[in-house]
Amino acid sequence: MLTLENIHTHYGKIEALHGVSVEINEGEIVSLIGANGAGKTTLLMTVCGDPQASSGRVIFRGEDITHKSTSEIMRSGIAIVPEGRRVFSGLTVEENLHMGGFFQDKDTNRKTQDYVFDLFPRLKERRSQRAGTMSGGEQQMLAIGRALMTRPKMIILDEPSLGLAPIIIRQIFDIIGSLRDEGMTVFLVEQNAKQALKLADRGYVLETGRIRLQDTGANLLANEDVQKAYLGG
């Protein structure tokens, strides 16, 4: 589904990614874990074309998207739930969802919205409330719902558990699992390595701009180095 080949990405003159290769197959959850500043968000944003890779290739469903504009990439079947959720706080829940479905026709939007409301009944209750007045967990649900409204083939989640209560985190991770069961491809970036690896089919460990390890989620969980570095011993 998505292939990253030897990606180098620069911020100004500083190179943040030093040749990263990642492969994500259709219908799997791939988790990317790593410490603060390892370049996880940079890697995700390179997929989205903002910033673009300075060398290497990004291939999505057989098409080279390395040098496409962000808006083109995001219209081609990739959706992102960004770090910090970034819901449109002045817009209502429903308006936020419609921004996700901006390029879909009315019928499709109605169907997808019903589907999102089934996943997150809370959003249905709050459909005409301004997004900025909701709790962090509800905003995270909205950010996921908004991404689903674009009818993506692959969904990228950047730190979906950040700042949320454990019970909400479990809920969110359950939803991510059920998305995969329905055939969605998921690329998940998390600092919460334990839960991310438990959920993942495969995982990558990113350290200072390089992939250090890759394996199945279960194997990485059992790996001593990973345990020491990311799972608190």
Add this chain to the structure above:
Amino acid sequence: MHDVLYFLQQLINGLTVGSAYALIAIGYTMVYGIIGMINFAHGEIYMIGAYISLIVITGLATLGSAWLPLVLLVALICAVIVSSSMGWAVERVAYRPVRGQHRLIPLISAIGMSIFLQNYVHLAQGSRNIGFPSLIQGGITMGAEDGFQTSISYMQITIFVVTLVCMTALSMFISKSRLGRACRAVSQDLKMSNLLGIDTNRIIAATFVIGAALAAVAGLLLGMYYGSIDPLFGFIAGLKAFTAAVLGGIGSIPGAMLGGLILGVAEAMTSGYLSGEYKDVVSFGLLILILLFRPTGLLGKPEVEKI
């Protein structure tokens, strides 16, 4: 009775000019709301709207077309089309190539654009005042025959009505339409909108075009109201409308409407009770006061530092 009528007259005059200020102010506030920068060429867009209207009106008169509503409608449409294209061109030439640079750079390129447009009109139309025919005449008068009379002209009524229609249409557009929703989303979080596949460049261009169209409407209305125009016509009006936008809270559309009306009334009251020469002192004094004591304006929200 005299006092009340006199006050009423100033109020009517103030609301007339104020609603036209509000129309221009919306262009400043929408562009600021979306890219966080002031479009300093906006006053010139308004001036060009006035010139185009005049040219069309004169042209139709020489052709012998005299049915007034049609003449005005054609003038309005032409002015809106030309000014909107200008607004689009200003964004394309003066803003887009330097977006993402230091804030001073687009500011300077916009001022350059403004000087260019002013001088272009100087060359093309001459620098003297040109009379603008007052096509809408007559009015309604109240008060005793021998005492002070309050009058509201049909021209003033036209300004109110047209402004009201434009404002209602804009509010509906912003709150209900798909593009309006996108405008709000982009002004709240440009990067996130881009991450939803929205071509933010087009939305930004759209705000310049909408603002320019409203400025063209104001150009036709105020040109007729004042009865003469010159290439500097847009300079003071632009500053006033900018003041109105800041007064109401820059970035806020209802704020621009409110700011325009307040400014217009404040000016009219100054002219009526003090002297016309203090008019500008009061409006820019108001700007200084608001910047000192409520920098976010009357309806503006405090700016959140974005990380």
